[in-house]
Amino acid sequence: MEQLELFLQTLIAGFMLGGLYALIGLGMALVMGVMRVINLAHGDFMMIAMYIAYWLFTLLDIDPYLSVFIAAPALFLFGLAIQKYLLTPVMKVESILPHNLVILTVGLAMVFSNLATVFFTGDYRSTPVSYASNAWYLTDFWSESPIELSLSMPWTLSFVLAVVITIGLWIFLTKTDMGKSIRATSQDVDAALLMGVNVNRVRMMTFGIGMILVAAAGCLFIPIYYLYPALGRQFTNVGFVITVIGGMGSTNGAVIGGLILGIFESMTATYIGMGWAPAGRFAIFVAALVFLPGGIASIIRKRRLGK
Amino acid sequence: MKKYLPHIIFAGLCVVPLMNLSSYIMHILILVLMWSVIGMAWNILGGYTGQVSFGHAAFFGFGAYTAGILYYHLEISAWWGIPACVVILTALSLVVGYICLRLRGAYFALATLALGEICRVTTENLVDLTQGNMGIMIRERTWIDKTWYFYIILFIAAGTFLLIKIVMESKLGYYFVAIREDQDAAESLGIDTTFYKTISLCLSGVLTGIAGAFFMNYMGYIDPGVVFPLYDISITTVMVVMVGGAATYWGPVVGAVIMVFLAEEIRSLPYIGAAHMTIFGVILILIILFVPNGIVGDYKKLLKPFKRKKEASS
Amino acid sequence: MSLIEVKNVSKQFGGLAALTDVSFVLNKDEILGLIGPNGAGKTTMFNVINGFYRPTKGDVLLNGKRVSNLRPHVLCKLGVARTFQVVRPLQRMSTLDNVIASAFIRTKSKAEAEKVSLEVLQFTGLSDDINVLSKGLPLGKRKRLEIARALATRPEIILLDEAFAGLNPTEINEQIEIVQKIRTEKGITILIIEHHMKVIMAVSDRIVVLNYGQKIAEGTPSEIGHNPVVIEAYLGEEQSA
Ligand SMILES: Nc1ncnc2c1ncn2[C@@H]1O[C@H](COP(=O)(O)OP(=O)(O)OP(=O)(O)O)[C@@H](O)[C@H]1O
Numbered sequence: 001m002e003q004l005e006l007f008l009q010t011l012i013a014g015f016m017l018g019g020l021y022a023l024i025g026l027g028m029a030l031v032m033g034v035m036r037v038i039n040l041a042h043g044d045f046m047m048i049a050m051y052i053a054y055w056l057f058t059l060l061d062i063d064p065y066l067s068v069f070i071a072a073p074a075l076f077l078f079g080l081a082i083q084k085y086l087l088t089p090v091m092k093v094e095s096i097l098p099h100n101l102v103i104l105t106v107g108l109a110m111v112f113s114n115l116a117t118v119f120f121t122g123d124y125r126s127t128p129v130s131y132a133s134n135a136w137y138l139t140d141f142w143s144e145s146p147i148e149l150s151l152s153m154p155w156t157l158s159f160v161l162a163v164v165i166t167i168g169l170w171i172f173l174t175k176t177d178m179g180k181s182i183r184a185t186s187q188d189v190d191a192a193l194l195m196g197v198n199v200n201r202v203r204m205m206t207f208g209i210g211m212i213l214v215a216a217a218g219c220l221f222i223p224i225y226y227l228y229p230a231l232g233r234q235f236t237n238v239g240f241v242i243t244v245i246g247g248m249g250s251t252n253g254a255v256i257g258g259l260i261l262g263i264f265e266s267m268t269a270t271y272i273g274m275g276w277a278p279a280g281r282f283a284i285f286v287a288a289l290v291f292l293p294g295g296i297a298s299i300i301r302k303r304r305l306g307k
Numbered sequence: 308m309k310k311y312l313p314h315i316i317f318a319g320l321c322v323v324p325l326m327n328l329s330s331y332i333m334h335i336l337i338l339v340l341m342w343s344v345i346g347m348a349w350n351i352l353g354g355y356t357g358q359v360s361f362g363h364a365a366f367f368g369f370g371a372y373t374a375g376i377l378y379y380h381l382e383i384s385a386w387w388g389i390p391a392c393v394v395i396l397t398a399l400s401l402v403v404g405y406i407c408l409r410l411r412g413a414y415f416a417l418a419t420l421a422l423g424e425i426c427r428v429t430t431e432n433l434v435d436l437t438q439g440n441m442g443i444m445i446r447e448r449t450w451i452d453k454t455w456y457f458y459i460i461l462f463i464a465a466g467t468f469l470l471i472k473i474v475m476e477s478k479l480g481y482y483f484v485a486i487r488e489d490q491d492a493a494e495s496l497g498i499d500t501t502f503y504k505t506i507s508l509c510l511s512g513v514l515t516g517i518a519g520a521f522f523m524n525y526m527g528y529i530d531p532g533v534v535f536p537l538y539d540i541s542i543t544t545v546m547v548v549m550v551g552g553a554a555t556y557w558g559p560v561v562g563a564v565i566m567v568f569l570a571e572e573i574r575s576l577p578y579i580g581a582a583h584m585t586i587f588g589v590i591l592i593l594i595i596l597f598v599p600n601g602i603v604g605d606y607k608k609l610l611k612p613f614k615r616k617k618e619a620s621s
Numbered sequence: 622m623s624l625i626e627v628k629n630v631s632k633q634f635g636g637l638a639a640l641t642d643v644s645f646v647l648n649k650d651e652i653l654g655l656i657g658p659n660g661a662g663k664t665t666m667f668n669v670i671n672g673f674y675r676p677t678k679g680d681v682l683l684n685g686k687r688v689s690n691l692r693p694h695v696l697c698k699l700g701v702a703r704t705f706q707v708v709r710p711l712q713r714m715s716t717l718d719n720v721i722a723s724a725f726i727r728t729k730s731k732a733e734a735e736k737v738s739l740e741v742l743q744f745t746g747l748s749d750d751i752n753v754l755s756k757g758l759p760l761g762k763r764k765r766l767e768i769a770r771a772l773a774t775r776p777e778i779i780l781l782d783e784a785f786a787g788l789n790p791t792e793i794n795e796q797i798e799i800v801q802k803i804r805t806e807k808g809i810t811i812l813i814i815e816h817h818m819k820v821i822m823a824v825s826d827r828i829v830v831l832n833y834g835q836k837i838a839e840g841t842p843s844e845i846g847h848n849p850v851v852i853e854a855y856l857g858e859e860q861s862a
């Protein structure tokens with residue numbers, strides 16, 4: 001019974017973590033799809049959003065969940081500026097080495113994480129919200145339940161909000177003109193150009209939306225996590241592992257990839273040891289590269305054609 | 308004249324230890340030579356073959372740990388690490404190549420990035436073999452004086468330079484560049500792209516590993532954070548090549564000189580020292596924007612403003 | 622004697638059938654034309670023969686041996702060279718170096734590779750451009766560079782995919798001459814895709830016609846010229862265009 005309890009609890013924790021991971025992965029996958037570039041500063045943008053939420057909480061006592069409404073627009077504008085003044089010019093640069101854009105994002109990551117250390121020191125920080133240790137217990141609802149499971153309130157809140165945002169994104173991508181242009185560009189740039197899509201504008205918007213997603217992820221993470229300047233790296237890794245598992249640029253794949261990674265990491269941490277969780281992340285990454293080079297997206301596609 | 312430049316520089320460097328320079332300057336020169344080796348090694352794979360790696364710390368660290376583990380567990384001189392590297396790093400490169408080289412474009416870069424992280428996490432956790440975060444320390448270093456370390460790394464660097472020159476003027480070199488320019492075209496022209504990419508990776512990996520083994524002997528201490536870091540090794544390697552000039556013979560050497568001096572200078576400045584990563588990041592961004600082929604590759608472009616001035620004044 | 626035998630080859634891209642059950646043979650020393658409207662599957666056929674794509678169904682035989690699971694570089698080594706319709710020069714290498722890179726397939730010596738290269742560059746009329754970076758060449762010359770590179774691999778068979786550019790009468794005659802010289806002087810068997818009817822009719826011994834991925838006709842140029850199915854396929858294209 002205890003074994004089952006542990007397993008289910010780990011599964012739930014993994015599922016929730018996965019839902020939040022999916023948000024990070026989605027931002028990266030969108031940018032990857034439209035711009036063909038892996039943004040290796042993705043996690044560092046998230047770190048910036050987390051500091052915004054942290055200072056709003058510490059100085060003005062604003063609930064981290066509410067600071068989404070400040071952090072997201074801030075990062076959106078920041079993203080547009082970066083796209084306009086750095087990414088677009090670099091796209092035009094011709095050089096011997098490929099992947100200039102990716103290397104550029106590495107440069108950005110270095111700058112952000114270092115500046116954060118300089119300004120905010122390397123201290124670990126968190127936002128101790130009043131409801132941090134609230135939780136729901138299964139026995140409260142079903143007193144004869146043979147096993148006990150608990151749901152932490154901030155975790156649940158973050159997860160539910162992540163799901164809401166994901167659905168919102170899905171509606172945006174399928175129902176609005178801009179969303180449709182983004183998907184078209186992601187599938188085939190040349191075709192999109194022929195259809196009269198303003199690809200430059202689409203790229204700007206996509207990068208901006210990627211930033212909104214990652215800002216949201218930051219604000220959802222900070223109540224349940226802690227914050228330090230080098231944290232971006234870890235989440236960048238999470239993001240690109242998901243993007244690869246999901247299939248480069250596939251948003252559906254990113255959601256499933258996020259869930260898989262969350263559950264897998266949670267399982268590694270419980271059953272093998274905390275220290276190995278990052279190794280597990282890369283193990284699944286390598287496995288995906290070797291056994292499923294097209295990612296989950298390739299399976300989804302096959303299914304569809306099969307029908 | 309230009310043809311003899313390598314000979315002249317080599318001869319010049321050979322007499323440097325006779326000049327009674329301070330131990331600090333010798334240290335800087337040794338670091339410059341070591342980074343030249345790493346840069347040249349990366350250049351084979353990234354610059355010539357077009358396979359950008361964000362994980363060369365893995366090869367560097369593997370080399371360092373090969374030397375360290377031989378010393379610690381077998382109790383033999385850590386210098387044996389250098390020959391042992393050739394075998395161990397060929398094996399590692401073959402494994403990495405098998406997994407990663409089938410991948411195209413950014414996939415490969417990501418896989419190597421992951422490789423560096425995998426190596427770091429694994430070394431941290433395999434405490435019995437690697438001492439984990441305690442690191443490995445050589446109790447008695449071979450020499451107190453820097454002279455011999457200088458000559459050893461000088462010969463490694465000269466050998467690497469020569470080897471690359473020979474390779475790049477042979478069939479191998481043509482094949483590497485062909486793969487960089489267009490993999491499908493290369494394949495249809497009879498080039499076994501997977502095989503030659505693997506060769507390129509092996510050369511690059513072994514040479515980087517040798518630099519790592521030298522580092523263990525020279526510094527006398529390693530731990531996972533020192534030899535496997537992303538920014539301080541993997542990305543710095545990319546920068547050494549980008550600053551100097553990818554796919555040029557002298558680029559990595561020029562890049563190493565600049566990067567080592569910059570790093571030493573900036574780190575020693577008060578206040579700004581803590582922000583050295585920011586400065587490196589900004590330099591990286593500026594290089595990509597304005598001199599994407601590095602100082603050696605774009606030197607004509609760099610000279611342009613001066614030339615124009617001359618024309619205007621004359 | 623058949624050098625290449627294409628047996629019931631089909632190739633699907635997702636839901637799209639680019640080739641459906643196509644069979645034909647390429648005999649030694651022959652020039653076989655492969656024609657069809659845009660999107661008929663001609664380039665795809667080359668990609669299957671040359672090992673870039675694995676056929677979804679069917680086989681390609683070279684000298685009676687199955688080669689449809691081999692990679693392009695192996696086929697090149699076995700003597701099958703190709704050009705790309707959308708040219709793919711090694712951009713930042715000189716014209717000469719482009720050709721040397723392919724000549725290395727049969728030799729380790731750079732001097733030898735260079736000799737072979739200079740000879741094929743002469744043959745294709747690129748002698749004056751050997752030191753130009755290939756991305757700086759005009760399209761016509763880049764197309765000829767494709768041929769030069771293919772020839773430098775010393776092939777037994779060459780697959781020419783719309784390897785010529787320009788349509789004025791002198792150019793057309795030049796093209797016809799080069800194709801014929803590849804066979805007469807070098808003894809290479811040729812499979813050629815060409816949109817320009819005059820060229821294809823003049824050089825081919827036989828012609829295979831594809832339409833919507835299916836073989837709709839095969840025969841001598843004059844038979845094909847009078848085949849009502851072929852004429853309709855082409856007229857249909859013109860009407861829809
Ligand atoms: N890699 C691919 N993935 C998906 N579809 C493809 C691919 N390659 C070709 N096709 C499709 O297969 C069909 C045949 O294309 P192919 O290039 O073989 O035609 P073609 O006869 O060479 O035409 P053209 O005369 O224009 O060169 C086309 O509809 C094309 O869009």
Ligand SMILES: [Mg+2]
Pocket residue numbers: 663664665706
């Ligand atoms: Mg075609």
